[in-house]
Amino acid sequence: MTLKQRYLRIVHALFIVFLLIQFLPNQLTTETYAGYAVWFVVGVEILTLLVSGMIKKSVSLNLFVDIVGFVYGLLIVWTLATAKFNLLKPALFPPPGKVFRQFICDYDKILVNIQSSIGIILQGYLLAIAVAVPLGLFLGWSARLGSAATYISKFLGAIPPIVYIPYGIALLPTFRSVSVFVIFLATFWPVLAGTMSGVMNIEKKTIDSAKVLNVNRFTMLFSIMLPASLQQIFIGCNQGLTVSFVLLTSAEMIGAQSGLGYYIKNYSDFGDYTRTIVGLIVVGIVIVAISFIFNRIQKFLLRWKA
Amino acid sequence: MSKIDIKHLTVDYTEKKKSFTALKDVSFSIEAGEFVSIIGSSGCGKSTLLSILEGINTPTDGQILIDGEPIKGTGADRGVVFQHYSLFPWMTARKNVAFGIKQVNKEANRSERLKIADEFLDKVGLAQFKNKYPSQLSGGMQQRVAIARALAMDTDILLMDEPFGAIDAKNRTILQELLLKLWEGDGSKERKTVVFVTHDIDESILLSDKIVMMTTNPGRVYREITVPFDRPRNRSELVQTTEYNTFRNKLLAMFYSDIADKIGEEVML
Known part of the structure; x- marks a missing residue:
């Protein structure tokens, strides 16, 4: 140039x-x-x-x-x-x-609220991925179980996670645990469904190539089927992340004492629209930053794709 | 006792309630250190036969013995090269080879495995490409990696299912010579037992000690032919000899007379 x-x-x-x-x-x-x-x-x-x-x-x-x-x-x-x-x-x-x-002026307060929101998201989100991916690999692999499990997960996954909130409130003691629970559910179903469909769509030839190397069950699941279905898993993770943010900010506006949703709702209640706008901008920046990091991770892990 | 004994192998497939016989009463044996090609036109069951040897398929009847033991599923005594998809796309060439080594050699640690992998990638001429992913390699290079992996696993038996079938003519020649060189070796090590499926007559003559010609519908062994040429072989010298051409014509005649039998006509050669 x-x-x-x-x-x-x-x-x-x-x-x-x-x-x-x-x-x-x-x-x-x-x-x-x-x-x-x-x-x-x-x-x-x-x-x-x-x-x-x-x-x-x-x-x-x-x-x-x-x-x-x-x-x-x-x-x-x-x-x-x-x-x-x-x-x-x-x-x-x-x-x-x-x-x-x-x-x-509010820099410190905003930082605390960002930490609170991201902390809850990460906890529910990572927990959901950690459970859903191995389970999805296993269910997808046991083809018979898999076909029934597909429909079950489709049904349960179709329920908008926000409707679990009242039940979660009855079930769990703190706002934080309810939020983690709801985010867990919001992420769990799409990731499970993504992993299962990923595993079921792996080409037979790829599985055969692994079989003739005489790999054990564990290696088959985590060294072959996990990377082979990674793209589909990421689709589920992406969906889970989007829904998690919508859910958390809404939940924070209803019942929390901290978090970005709380910050916005609290100050708009007091008619402080300067801070409301600050909150909106911060939410935007946080989401853009997180999806940027997410995309980077995805790109890195799928760098072998042509 | 032969290295591999194939005994009365029959395979029936059922597809949409219609059953057909892919292999019918196939029997032959392969000696240790022998290079055997299975040749036949498409549909003769040669790939089905190999998939049973690989342990992916099970026969309807009959069995295969390796060192006298009937095979049960896949095994660490057999290395396999497919026509496609042998490599895992998320692993670099080096990792693919090292992954194969890991499955058969539990003692070697990570750095030892990578060292063996590098050694074999060097043998197939891919030293500078070791950190590339399969998607960054040409079809011929991918097959070189697959061969390097199968050889690095150091199994007694090597099963190859039309490994050069999708490679252009020039590279196929190069790969055949590479495989020949690597398999014949320098005499310091015992040769591996190879079962090589192909539909290319020249390829089978150049590489094999024995050719098993199969016929279609149902798949059966039509002829077993011993290839009478000395090793080490050199393609350019070999193809100029009259013996080679006589042998090749004989084989072609057999190959087509089988087809002629099927359609009930005399084929002039």
Whole structure:
């Protein structure tokens, strides 16, 4: 890439536009904390310039600057609609600077809530995978059991996990244990079904290749059938992860004293919509980060696929 | 006692309530260190026969003895190379070979297994490709890895089911010569007993000590022919001799007269 291709981009023009609109007079009577938004954008711009110099593929650079451009555009419109022209209700739509400031003030509290949510998810999710995958391998392998088990797991898997919540509350002592239980169920069925269908769809020739090597039962399950059905297992895991997040944030809004869902619900109850918006952004960032990590793991474990 | 004794083997298949006989009363024996090709047109049951030797299929009647013992399922005394799918796609070439070694040699530790694997990958000319996955290798290279694995497992018996059937002509020639070289060895070790299924007459003459020709419908042994050429063999020298060409024509005539018997006509050769 030439220097021109690297640095001459619309995104930098948007950066300048954002700085320029700061000079327009404020229409809001309350403090806008514009400095926080400016510092954020300057930080992003410095990062963008650094990344522009380092990135190798022009496709990746395009993607990166497009995302940054979208963020700039959003901030420009947001600033104009709130602080500069006061088109929206200030109580419901705080200017961006205020949100950034709140984010910094609540940093510790947010971190604790993220930890709480992710802790619950990981516990239920990993436990479900640890049980469902070996069970799915075993059930898929015993073909006769497998065919009946397919229908049973289809039936049980079809029940939306959220309806287990009241039962879970009656059954288990704490909110945390109920959440783990529900996330466990939400992940368990799709992973079990994915593993079983993965095992049942392994080509006979692959199994024969392992058989003629005279492998024992354990090796057959974990060294042959597990990797051979990995792609299908990941489909189940992916589904489980999505549903888990929906469930947990909803559950946290109903009954929890911590977590990201609680943070959002609690402050919107008090009419603190700045913090509500902070919560929404954080949930978005957390989910994007987790699916990014998940995809990386999947890509790595399936790197042998053509 | 022969290394492998095939005794009155019969296999019936039932498919959609219709049964047909894939093998009917097949008997022959294979000596230790002998390279035997089973040849015949498609549907003669040669692959069915091999699958019983592998231990994947069971016969309806009759049995196979190895060293006098009837076979029960798969065994660590037999290495197998299929036409396709021998390798596990999630393991690199090196891991595939090492995995095979692990199944037969419980004493060797991980680094010893990898060392043996490297040695055999080197023998088949794939030293630089050892860390590639099967999907990154050509069909010919994949078969080289499969051969390296079967040889590295160091079993008494090697079963090969049309291993070069899906390889282009040029690479097939190269692989045949490689297999010949590796199997004949330098005389320091005893040769393995090989059962090699093919439909290629030239391939069977070049490689084998004995050719078992099979006929279709139902699958039976048509002729057992001893290949009279000295070892070590060299393809380019061998094919120029009149003996080779006479032998080859005789074999072809047999092969087609069997087909002619089926359709009831005289085939001129």
